[in-house]
Amino acid sequence: MSDALSTGAAIEEVSAEAREALLVEAAKQDPNAYGELYERYYARVYRYIYHRLGSVHDAEDLTAVVFMKALEALPTYRTGRNGFAPWVFRITRNAVVDHYRRQRKQAPLDELSHESADSDPVGDVLEREQQIELRTLVECLSPEQRDVVLMRYAADLSFSEIAATLSKNEAAVRMLLHRGLRKMKAVMDDETSLRRN
Amino acid sequence: MRPRCDETDLESIERFAATMGLRVPMDPSHKQRLRQLLVQRHMELTASGGKDKSRRFLRFSRIKRYAVIGPAALLSAAACMTLIWSLQVAGHRSVPTAQDLTQALAKTVPTVTAWQVTVHQEQSNSAQNVLCPGPLHPGGLYVRNNIVYLWVANRWYQVPANAPNDPRCPPYWQWVYAVLPQQLAHHQVQLSGGQAIGGKRTEQIRYSAQAGPGKIVKTSVWIDQRTGLLLKLQRVTLQGATVVNRVTALYRYQQAKQ
Numbered sequence: 465m466s467d468a469l470s471t472g473a474a475i476e477e478v479s480a481e482a483r484e485a486l487l488v489e490a491a492k493q494d495p496n497a498y499g500e501l502y503e504r505y506y507a508r509v510y511r512y513i514y515h516r517l518g519s520v521h522d523a524e525d526l527t528a529v530v531f532m533k534a535l536e537a538l539p540t541y542r543t544g545r546n547g548f549a550p551w552v553f554r555i556t557r558n559a560v561v562d563h564y565r566r567q568r569k570q571a572p573l574d575e576l577s578h579e580s581a582d583s584d585p586v587g588d589v590l591e592r593e594q595q596i597e598l599r600t601l602v603e604c605l606s607p608e609q610r611d612v613v614l615m616r617y618a619a620d621l622s623f624s625e626i627a628a629t630l631s632k633n634e635a636a637v638r639m640l641l642h643r644g645l646r647k648m649k650a651v652m653d654d655e656t657s658l659r660r661n
Numbered sequence: 662m663r664p665r666c667d668e669t670d671l672e673s674i675e676r677f678a679a680t681m682g683l684r685v686p687m688d689p690s691h692k693q694r695l696r697q698l699l700v701q702r703h704m705e706l707t708a709s710g711g712k713d714k715s716r717r718f719l720r721f722s723r724i725k726r727y728a729v730i731g732p733a734a735l736l737s738a739a740a741c742m743t744l745i746w747s748l749q750v751a752g753h754r755s756v757p758t759a760q761d762l763t764q765a766l767a768k769t770v771p772t773v774t775a776w777q778v779t780v781h782q783e784q785s786n787s788a789q790n791v792l793c794p795g796p797l798h799p800g801g802l803y804v805r806n807n808i809v810y811l812w813v814a815n816r817w818y819q820v821p822a823n824a825p826n827d828p829r830c831p832p833y834w835q836w837v838y839a840v841l842p843q844q845l846a847h848h849q850v851q852l853s854g855g856q857a858i859g860g861k862r863t864e865q866i867r868y869s870a871q872a873g874p875g876k877i878v879k880t881s882v883w884i885d886q887r888t889g890l891l892l893k894l895q896r897v898t899l900q901g902a903t904v905v906n907r908v909t910a911l912y913r914y915q916q917a918k919q
Contacts, residue, residue: 485805486805489771489803489805490803495700495701495703497812498699499696511682511683511685514686520686520688524695528695531695531699535703591684594677594681594684595681597681601674616678617682618683620683642671645674652674
């Protein structure tokens with residue numbers, strides 16, 4: 465069979481959605497396919513969790529929990545219209561909620577510290593300040609607005625994927641995002657004027 | 662009162678959120694370590710064959726267990742009764758549609774980890790045997806929208822269109838077990854109880870097709886009643902009343918435990 469492999473030409477015409485659906489099916493039985501699926505979603509899941517929790521260590525731990533849960537629940541996954549992303553982000557969202565339930569409090573902002581790979585102390589401080597600023601703005605939002613903003617900008621989900629994750633329609637998601645951004649803008653303006661005064 | 666933000670005002674905050682949303686401290690070694698752990702865990706789960714799940718199931722109370730399995734068990738019993746009844750109505754066998762077979766094979770085909778085809782061909786007073794081995798990567802075949810795909814070394818192949826083939830074995834004989842529903846969809850089929858093959862009860866499906874002027878190809882397939890997998894295929898080419906070619910293929914499978 466291995467000799468014969470060279471005679472076959474892999475299919476390229478299958479759409480990205482179909483390829484992902486097939487990859488998920490493969491991942492149910494093949495560890496390497498699950499590894500590939502993990503590579504596709506690791507950064508998106510991690511970023512969403514990091515912005516929700518504000519701590520690198522918590523984000524790493526919870527990302528591990530999410531992918532372990534996804535692995536164990538994978539045999540129950542059925543390919544839906546919106547693909548794998550809504551399914552994995554429902555697990556992610558529930559994991560964050562469980563985390564808060566266990567912690568009973570949110571991580572303080574001063575945990576937003578990390579070792580930066582590049583050696584630019586000024587850049588690091590600026591970056592950290594901007595992250596704290598984003599987190600402060602996101603904290604002012606309602607839970608639903610926060611989810612939509614972070615799923616859109618941190619997890620890079622499409623509106624239809626967010627809608628499927630949150631069991632809402634796309635129009636409602638767009639409205640939540642718009643209102644969330646308005647609120648963030650208002651808070652930012654308030655802070656700017658306070659600093660000026 | 663705060664003035665309303667217009668769209669232009671929101672663009673700056675949107676840009677800020679989009680930029681900062683993607684910029685997070687990330688340790689690549691964590692990603693690598695976690696991947697190894699997940700692959701390891703996947704292997705454990707596969708090896709345990711879902712034993713973990715059964716343990717989890719036992720955590721339910723007895724009433725809850727009955728509530729969960731009760732409706733499913735009743736439904737399965739009703740489905741089995743219907744199936745047995747439909748097979749027992751003498752002279753009025755229900756013909757499995759291509760869709761029925763697809764559904765059965767969609768469940769069974771992905772469990773095949775290896776198969777072997779022995780093809781015996783009789784033509785012009787000569788006979789030859791070809792052994793076509795077909796080892797698969799575990800879980801290598803997938804059925805989606807009635808199309809069978811093969812996943813090898815991170816690449817997809819459509820079966821049999823561009824699937825890799827053993828050069829010693831014609832693609833048709835090598836892959837027909839996986840694409841049988843697609844084959845049957847184009848023919849009027851007749852169903853009858855088949856002979857036992859390797860101790861397995863079978864259903865026989867027959868169909869024929871015109872293959873040129875005065876030439877007709879009659880095909881019989883025997884499928885395992887339990888799994889829906891193809892066990893034997895016989896194709897006879899007739900020119901008028903003369904048999905010009907007869908091919909018999911026998912299939913054996915190795916299946917992963919589910």
